[in-house]
Amino acid sequence: MILSALAWSATAVLALVMFFPIAWMVITSTKSETDAIAIPPNLWFVPSLAKFEAAFIDGDYLRFFDNSVAIVGGSVLIALALGLPAAYSLAYFPGKRANDILLFALSTRFMPGVAVIVPLFLLYSKAGLIDTRAGLILIDAALNLPLVLWLMRRFFRDIPLEIIEAALIECRSHWRIFWRVVVPLSVPGLGATIFLLIILTWNEFFFAVNVTGQSAAPLPVYMAAFMTTEGQTWAQMSAAATLATLPIMILGWLTSRSLVRGLAAGASR
Amino acid sequence: MANVILRNISKSYDNHQALRGINLKIHDREFVVFVGPSGCGKSTLLRAIAGLIEVSEGEVFIDDKLVNNVAPADRGIAMVFQNYALFPHMSVFDNVGFGLKMAGLPRTEIATRVREAARLLQIENLLQRRPRELSGGQRQRVAIGRAIVRQPKVFLFDEPLSNLDAALRVATRVEIARLHRAVNATAIYVTHDQVEAMTLASRIVVMRDGLVEQVGTPLELYHNPCNLFVASFIGTPRMNLLAATVVGLERDKAIVSLGETERLAAPCVTDGLSIGDAVTIGVRPQHLIIGSSAPVFRAVVAAVERLGDETFVYADHAIAEQVAIKIDGEGGATVGETVPVGVVTGTCQLFTAAGVAIRRIISVADQERISAIVHGFKR
Numbered sequence: 173m174i175l176s177a178l179a180w181s182a183t184a185v186l187a188l189v190m191f192f193p194i195a196w197m198v199i200t201s202t203k204s205e206t207d208a209i210a211i212p213p214n215l216w217f218v219p220s221l222a223k224f225e226a227a228f229i230d231g232d233y234l235r236f237f238d239n240s241v242a243i244v245g246g247s248v249l250i251a252l253a254l255g256l257p258a259a260y261s262l263a264y265f266p267g268k269r270a271n272d273i274l275l276f277a278l279s280t281r282f283m284p285g286v287a288v289i290v291p292l293f294l295l296y297s298k299a300g301l302i303d304t305r306a307g308l309i310l311i312d313a314a315l316n317l318p319l320v321l322w323l324m325r326r327f328f329r330d331i332p333l334e335i336i337e338a339a340l341i342e343c344r345s346h347w348r349i350f351w352r353v354v355v356p357l358s359v360p361g362l363g364a365t366i367f368l369l370i371i372l373t374w375n376e377f378f379f380a381v382n383v384t385g386q387s388a389a390p391l392p393v394y395m396a397a398f399m400t401t402e403g404q405t406w407a408q409m410s411a412a413a414t415l416a417t418l419p420i421m422i423l424g425w426l427t428s429r430s431l432v433r434g435l436a437a438g439a440s441r
Numbered sequence: 442m443a444n445v446i447l448r449n450i451s452k453s454y455d456n457h458q459a460l461r462g463i464n465l466k467i468h469d470r471e472f473v474v475f476v477g478p479s480g481c482g483k484s485t486l487l488r489a490i491a492g493l494i495e496v497s498e499g500e501v502f503i504d505d506k507l508v509n510n511v512a513p514a515d516r517g518i519a520m521v522f523q524n525y526a527l528f529p530h531m532s533v534f535d536n537v538g539f540g541l542k543m544a545g546l547p548r549t550e551i552a553t554r555v556r557e558a559a560r561l562l563q564i565e566n567l568l569q570r571r572p573r574e575l576s577g578g579q580r581q582r583v584a585i586g587r588a589i590v591r592q593p594k595v596f597l598f599d600e601p602l603s604n605l606d607a608a609l610r611v612a613t614r615v616e617i618a619r620l621h622r623a624v625n626a627t628a629i630y631v632t633h634d635q636v637e638a639m640t641l642a643s644r645i646v647v648m649r650d651g652l653v654e655q656v657g658t659p660l661e662l663y664h665n666p667c668n669l670f671v672a673s674f675i676g677t678p679r680m681n682l683l684a685a686t687v688v689g690l691e692r693d694k695a696i697v698s699l700g701e702t703e704r705l706a707a708p709c710v711t712d713g714l715s716i717g718d719a720v721t722i723g724v725r726p727q728h729l730i731i732g733s734s735a736p737v738f739r740a741v742v743a744a745v746e747r748l749g750d751e752t753f754v755y756a757d758h759a760i761a762e763q764v765a766i767k768i769d770g771e772g773g774a775t776v777g778e779t780v781p782v783g784v785v786t787g788t789c790q791l792f793t794a795a796g797v798a799i800r801r802i803i804s805v806a807d808q809e810r811i812s813a814i815v816h817g818f819k820r
Contacts, residue, residue: 345543
């Protein structure tokens with residue numbers, strides 16, 4: 173019982189530490205700029221939604237939101253379209269070079285963005301992909317693909333091999349086996365993978381700020397715009413950040429059970 | 442229905458040769474059982490026939506057609522797995538009809554075939570359930586149903602009874618035998634249980650270390666094992682194996698010694714035997730007689746198992762080997778008692794030092810006498 177109480181206490185402290193920045197951001201977004209930069213912090217203030225209104229309307233929030241949704245949606249779909257069949261093949265028909273392929277795919281995630289941004293920018297300039305949704309979608313899809321390969325291969329391998337063998341005896345089409353047997357049995361893991369990709373892509377800033385401009389910039393770039401030459405308007409920026417993170421927080425809250433189940437399913441086998 | 446021919450089948454992995462030059466012909470409608478200890482290659486061979494693994498060398502023919510490069514779904518086979526391999530997200534109906542649906546059959550025909558299979562296997566009331574709602578025996582019936590509906594040329598069974606409890610195993614074994622007669626198809630069955638092999642098979646293939654040790658009917662393997670491995674693998678309890686030395690050779694008979702004074706005459710072909718050769722004597726438990734008036738050796742009873750209609754006595758031989766003796770009924774001995782043990786004449790099998798069986802010679806009169814003694818003797 174004491175151990176249980178200690179575990180709960182530790183969990184509560186950890187949750188507080190992790191949630192505090194979010195909570196502080198939301199509180200700050202309801203303050204005036206003066207209250208926002210006051211030291212010590214001003215805990216007694218009149219909350220206001222004026223900064224949200226300014227961020228939403230003056231900051232043209234919806235345009236950046238649309239871009240983020242399109243870029244996240246496009247890149248996740250492409251990564252899944254390419255990665256799922258590859259993960260299926262690597263899971264059940266690996267071949268001798270499977271580990272090399274996986275390691276190579278993962279190694280692309282080790283690559284720092286600053287090392288490739290210059291040649292990438294030049295390439296995109298020539299190809300007319302600067303400040304386009306398609307340009308950023310391609311980059312994010314390439315970043316997401318290794319994660320799809322690694323995670324989904326793991327979740328596919330959790331399906332007993334005999335089930336796949338039974339399917340191979342009943343059906344000659346790998347495509348049908350994939351859609352009718354493998355994917356339905358991998359839904360929890362697939363959900364967890366998709367959610368992880370959405371989070372990572374939604375928050376991706378480096379490539380977004382370098383290859384997009386007025387037309388295709390997503391929400392992380394929108395938030396950076398609040399760092400002006402006149403200094404940072406903390407309250408305004410907090411409101412913008414709250415608006416930018418709100419969709420992901422709502423999505424995470426709605427899917428938290430499935431997410432945990434999906435991740436736990438992979439861990440327990 | 443179809444035959445299956447395996448020609449020089451070999452399969453090797455990185456550091457391991459799983460199959461070594463297997464040659465086998467399985468006739469149309471035959472029920473052949475691959476039996477052997479774990480790791481002998483029987484499941485590998487079954488999967489090679491199914492096309493689930495690629496052979497390193499050799500050819501597989503099903504219905505006289507070479508199928509090495511043919512997908513499993515196109516080989517005309519159906520398979521029942523040890524762990525049932527049912528699709529957990531589908532109902533029993535959808536599981537059984539999955540292959541038919543993938544083949545593009547009309548819904549009405551799928552429904553007809555599924556219901557017919559369900560009737561045959563007595564699972565009509567389970568069609569709308571999911572596999573997780575079924576017992577092990579029910580799941581196995583569903584798995585068999587999924588195989589039957591495809592009307593395959595060859596049925597493959599990969600240790601289908603291993604996950605069932607003892608009573609259910611016996612019942613399902615009988616069911617499989619009944620189904621085989623009903624569908625009258627070629628069947629290849631893999632098991633490590635020699636009782637399943639003996640009761641189901643029209644022919645048994647005994648395997649060890651990727652090789653075929655012997656192929657024959659159950660009784661051929663039982664009465665005439667070709668080597669020590671087959672002799673000790675087939676039969677429950679296993680054949681008693683006693684170390685001996687050839688001390689005399691007569692026409693059609695070898696005299697062997699088990700110790701200082703214990704002698705035994707074994708009718709066999711004596712070509713190739715010499716006095717002084719080390720041999721092994723194999724004697725089935727039911728061919729040893731406790732309290733014989735002409736004992737071959739004496740042994741100390743270590744354990745007695747009374748099963749009601751038969752009794753097994755385990756006794757330690759003076760040369761420190763334990764022998765198993767089967768007695769009909771409730772006869773037997775007391776633990777710790779020293780008992781004289783005789784051997785029914787003409788029943789022992791000799792093996793060379795290399796473990797190869799020496800051909801026995803049994804006259805018709807001896808066969809009848811042996812049968813009368815074994816079935817009529819009671820202590």
